[in-house]
Amino acid sequence: MSTTTEVIAHYWAFAVFVVIALGLCCFMLAGGWLLGGRARARHKNTPFESGIDPVGSTHIRLSAKFYLVAMFFVIFDVEALYLYAWSTSIRESGWVGFAEATIFILVLLAGLVYLVRIGALDWAPARRRVAVKTDTVSHTNPQKQ
Numbered sequence: 001m002s003t004t005t006e007v008i009a010h011y012w013a014f015a016v017f018v019v020i021a022l023g024l025c026c027f028m029l030a031g032g033w034l035l036g037g038r039a040r041a042r043h044k045n046t047p048f049e050s051g052i053d054p055v056g057s058t059h060i061r062l063s064a065k066f067y068l069v070a071m072f073f074v075i076f077d078v079e080a081l082y083l084y085a086w087s088t089s090i091r092e093s094g095w096v097g098f099a100e101a102t103i104f105i106l107v108l109l110a111g112l113v114y115l116v117r118i119g120a121l122d123w124a125p126a127r128r129r130v131a132v133k134t135d136t137v138s139h140t141n142p143q144k145q
Contacts, residue, residue: 079108
């Protein structure tokens with residue numbers, strides 16, 4: 001086959017793929033529109049949660065800690081992907097790769113310990129945290145007191 005024929009065949013296959021993908025999307029949208037329910041009722045478009053009518057406003061203030069914990073999750077999750085990629089090539093990387101992965105894991109653990117120490121992963125607000133009291137136990141004879 002000539003180079004021109006191969007290029008045309010490649011583009012033709014891609015064009016067929018795009019047409020089939022768009023056709024499948026249009027088919028699913030049309031099927032949902034044709035087969036979907038047409039019921040109209042007074043409370044049809046009102047939101048509910050587990051059958052309970054909503055009370056109050058949906059505009060509530062959330063603590064930034066929720067977003068912070070979500071960002072930490074994404075960061076540590078992406079780093080877990082690096083470890084997965086390393087584990088697939090462990091035989092080729094040898095002991096040097098093992099030492100590098102160990103250093104990488106230790107840096108991750110140091111970051112996690114730092115986050116726990118500064119309280120970045122504490123969910124409860126400061127006013128709801130319970131202070132733990134540590135009482136020292138004396139080992140003296142209670143009868144002498």
